[in-house]
Amino acid sequence: DAGITQSPRHKVTETGTPVTLRCHQTENHRYMYWYRQDPGHGLRLIHYSYGVKDTDKGEVSDGYSVSRSKTEDFLLTLESATSSQTSVYFCAISEGTSGAQETQYFGPGTRLLVL
């Protein structure tokens, strides 16, 4: 299994509070991704990173920000959580050497409930 951990694994928070989710990898892969998974929508890309301090938006980036200060860590922040951000969040990594044909390796997910 690829060395990807996510923390916390479960979180309950209240509307309006900031929340930070952490993804940590031990594979030294260049690309890291944050997705959210919701019933009927599959996985949707929030943000991704192609190197330290290099990030870009995905299809559902509103209300989220990311940071990557080290190769191994990719943080996802909900600036002011809303109930619509209740979801399961997955981090993924890929090597970043073979382009679009690369396999993505997924973490175990974080289940977030915003009350």
Next chain:
Amino acid sequence: AQSVTQLGSHVSVSEGALVLLRCNYSSSVPPYLFWYVQYPNQGLQLLLKYTSAATLVKGINGFEAEFKKSETSFHLTKPSAHMSDAAEYFCAVSPPGGFKTIFGAGTRLFVKA
């Protein structure tokens, strides 16, 4: 724009029966195609992928998929279902030259004893 459609949010088969999960894609150029599987309370893992080397792709656990350009399809099959195949399956497409992958909505496979 790239997109992927999985026909059927739920599929139920009997143990030992053929598994067929359907995936159609939309792309202006031949994309790379993937099938991922998600077991309960876990992240996704790769079953197989098409990278233009061969149209029939074999994956793990006896699954295979065939890329049909004329039908813009990449259906997943397994000749004989096992109880352990019960999971959610995601078809995904990646356009050449990029690093973004578009996932389908998923198909949950139920296997009856």
